[in-house]
Amino acid sequence: MRFRDVMGHFATGISVVTALEGDRPQGITVNAFSSVSLHPALVMVALDRRRFITPMVRAAGRYAVNVLGSDQQFLSDCFAHAPVRPGEPGREAFCGASWQPGPTGLPLIDGALATLECTIVETFSAGDHDLFIGRVDSLQQHPLGVAPLLYYRRRYLRIEEGADSPVEGKPEG
Numbered sequence: 001m002r003f004r005d006v007m008g009h010f011a012t013g014i015s016v017v018t019a020l021e022g023d024r025p026q027g028i029t030v031n032a033f034s035s036v037s038l039h040p041a042l043v044m045v046a047l048d049r050r051r052f053i054t055p056m057v058r059a060a061g062r063y064a065v066n067v068l069g070s071d072q073q074f075l076s077d078c079f080a081h082a083p084v085r086p087g088e089p090g091r092e093a094f095c096g097a098s099w100q101p102g103p104t105g106l107p108l109i110d111g112a113l114a115t116l117e118c119t120i121v122e123t124f125s126a127g128d129h130d131l132f133i134g135r136v137d138s139l140q141q142h143p144l145g146v147a148p149l150l151y152y153r154r155r156y157l158r159i160e161e162g163a164d165s166p167v168e169g170k171p172e173g
Contacts, residue, residue: 004154011152016066016079017045018099018107019057025094025107028053029080031151032129033065041136043118046129054130058123063134064106067114069146070158075109076149103138113148114141 012031019026032046045065047054057063068076078095098110108115118134125131150157 014068014149018064065116066109066112068149069113
């Protein structure tokens, strides 16, 4: 599809959105995640209505976002329903991911670069997706040292070595 090919030129990070079904953690790979507002702190995830987790998130009114590092490609593949190799844990076992309940009780994946626990404040229908705007109730950043896992043109992209430069333009503050 041409639209997908064109949109693939926009590099994104990879996250796994998690929720609880009873006491069982569930998750799905998402690259449609964005900050919406600083005051109050709001984020947005876009979930395909046909995916199993969308009604679960809607009913619970909460979700967590786990930003994956470059060493967590297997989790991205598994939570995206990509085929897993024989002998590797499948989705039914939370893709073999170790996790802990966060401060608000949502499942947070160990080793994620950053995690956010959110309460839904608004939901919008957009095409075949629902956009869930979440108030950030809890957030954590984890020690640096691992680069983010990126997605570009339907493939993973890793930062091997890069130079950074300050953003010029409107100063913060």
